Amino acid sequence: MCRRKKVRKTAAYIGLDVGSSGCKAAVLDRDGNILIEKRREYGFEYPSKGRVELNPVTVWSCVKEVLTDIAQEKCDCEIRMIAVSSIGEAMVMVDENDKVLYNGIMYLDERGPETVRQVDEAVGVDEMHRITGLPPRMFYSLNRILWMQKNEPQILEKTAHYFLFEDYITYMLSGKRLVSQSTASKTWMMDVKKMEWSEKIGKIFRVPLERFSKIVQIGTIAGNIRTELAKETGLPETVQVIVGCHDQCAATLGSGCVAGGDVAAGEGSTESLNLVVNREKLTDDFWNLDVCLEPYIVPGTYMVPVGQHTHGTSLRWFANQFAKDLKGMQTPTKSVYDMLNEICAPDAGEVFFLPYLTRANLMDGANRSLGVFLGMEVGTTREILYRALLEGVSFETRLCLDILKSSNLPVERMVAAGGCSKSELLMQMKADVLGCDVAILKNADAGISALAMICAVADGVYSSYEEAAEQFIGITRKYCMREKLHDVYSVKYEKYKIIRETMKKLYAQI
Template sequence: MSIVGLDIGTTGVKAVVFREDGTFLTAPYREYDLESPKHGHLELNPNEVLDAVREVLGKAAAETKDDPIRSLATSTLGEAMVPVDGENRPLGNAIIGFDARGQESVPLLSEKLTDREVFDIAGHGINSFHSIFKLLWRRDHDPEVFSRTRKFLSFGDFIQASLGIEPHIDYSMASRTLAFDVRKLDWSPEILDAVGLSSELLPPVAAPGTNLGALGANDLGLPPDCVVAAGLHDQPAGILGAGIQPGESMLATGTVICLGVHLEGLPEAQAMVENNLCYYPTLGAGQYISIAYNFTGGSLLKWYRDNLAGDEIPEAKDCGKDPYDIICSGLPENPTDLLVLPHFATTGTPWLDDRALGAILGMRLTTTRKEVVKAILEGLLHEIRLNSEIYAQAGVDIQLYKAIGGASRSETWMQIAADILGRPVAILAINEVPGVGAAATGALAAGILANEGELNDFIAGCSEITRVLEPRAEQTRLYDERFAIYRDLYPATSDITHRLFALGE
């Protein structure tokens, strides 16, 4: 038999399938596009996502007829919620977390509860990227859709409903709404009452790994007895799938670039609040994770590919290589003298500034495209280093980074990471670890993995380290000099970028 983790991301979905012993079988993938109907607006069309999900699940079923899929759980992008009617049919697009909408509704909460009070309930501080502020925008600016909406479903819940399962949102995904009490493990009446929203608009909650029922008859080729389980937010799924232990952090680079740690105890709250860090539940009773991130991750290299790349694209086509392999080849050996502020899709932690803009500083007439490419990679990792140092202040010390996501396949990028972070970066045998985490969660729900010990053995087998890249002392010294400048970059330019942002409103 086999198990599947359905990894639903911002720009694509992948069905990652394993045998119950951890043997990797297949991972069909399909992309979809973010829509931007207006300046600052970013949305996903739920029908396009559903079509992609159906395609990859159908391919996964066809490719595993000899090892039928017996469990399914999702790893899901955070914050985005689909408005659905009484038949769970979508009424409009889902607004993405780093969409600029929602800021005007923040005072509804911040004038009634302090950041610390909200953090003590929800494990997060107040920021407009959370789902409740997107729901409030919909209420105030799209009343026709809002009035017809029976529920707002995350994409994991929406896919459950599309498969005929009564939709439930897991604890980790519920936490990304800012309306969930991370200790009581239920919707927070204090927060919902403060902003004037009803819990009736939100799905029932379930612990990750809850068995939600058998799939039943379907047109995807999946066995009717395949168990559908409550899954995880994609970052906790990655932390689980990478086998993160105390003293380690996931370093995930997809559309977003993210650190993820499994907490031994609750962190120092004030340092977390002051720097917009968070904590929230994951798989297992009393288990919590924390993440720090920048909303612009690998998407920045995609921006370069689509807008600035020169001969690399036809060269990649001619030799049958990935364009990113060509783009990232032949980079300067030493650190560049450029600084990239990677806020091209607002910021993440610690700033959480939805009016921030990106910048490239230090350009000269002699600057080459290869220098710009390397500076993009450096800028993303400078931002991650900033968050790593804040974690240290909160008592979370990171000694090893485990790389996942598309960037982990690039030794060039990962060596830059080790040099800037000043810590080893481990490369895992399997790159699709959010799918590993989701698949393991579903298998636990179905009883295919009988207990925590079997779960841990499965994860250990899938998260084997194949190589460790050590920081190079001289490169780290040079990056230390540049980071000392970088850490002042956002505070020095934020007023200017806010004024520029206002021009586009």
């Protein structure tokens, strides 16, 4: 319920996050207070082995439901603007009547590994990295188009407009085809220095880039919401739609990371350690790293994300497969993850877990190994396996942090946000494994706060994102690294790296 004030209505903004497992929307006032919050869940579709898709029609239906729920709440505020963040890479293809032609192919989908070689032979992956800021991977939008050119050409022939989920929702809200620089950069087709679609890439791979949305700066005003949508949801027709950003970009801003050297740990289904980098810090040495470069919200800055695809996904998989009894005991105040934390073993011993529940490896495109529990014996229990799983995802986080440190880019501080940051057990473990303190945001849904900040800056309430962050961002807790446990985990981490490399070689042979 919203807070009622005996004053005239205050300006408020809707942050709408479209994720892989659900959408959530919240109304925040100009001071960053959450007044209303609504959400809907949906899930992936698995049409066949190795294929993972998200239905855009289902997503849009859920978006309309949460907006309708918000409109029905009575609140002493004036909703002025709405901004959207979303997953990256996955495309929405529509015909000339805006009918969706194909589900979004998700980052976990295993179609098209051969497209990386195709791109390398045509352009060279090093050159692609320098143009787009993206190292070679199989899950970018370009890869999906190349796969469809060979396997689903009839779909491409009917496609009038290509969207990513961010600009698809923005379009459905406003009727304007605009996409942020951060989300467009995830396609492998945007020139990351010029901030525009790469004509060279479009020409070489026969991609009609004119059918993609116009690339604009985050915070651009798209226009008012569609009249028919206002009537359907109950939102005022005066609500303006603001161009949002990629979800990891939003999570970074919502963590209060606005300066070079700030690191935001996005702890969701995926994990991303997002380092904010000033443009002048990008030397020639940077391009030798196998990492992404994404335009950031603050002009003149970029974001370098490293991470793992199946972070929170690993926890959800474990709960679904090994804790069905606990799921049936959930209450509004205690989730299955809370109960797993309570029964978690104090030590995993020599049991290790590799959190690779998909072959689409974010940090190592050559690593085709899959998830593994190693070191089990007759006395291994569910509780021990869960401990090993938490350690495994934490060791992967340390691998990511090591990559950032090897880049010689400044790393000043770390702030964590997202659903998994609510787990005290996991966050303390991460501080111990990483060897650094981890601060937790007061508002765990950092992306929602960031979207409201984008709106407030666009509305002229704040002159800069730095000023908005001072008002919006608060830290609720800090987990301090414990030296003795860090030493213990460092020994296990060295074993983990050996196991990881061994499994990588094994899967290359079988």
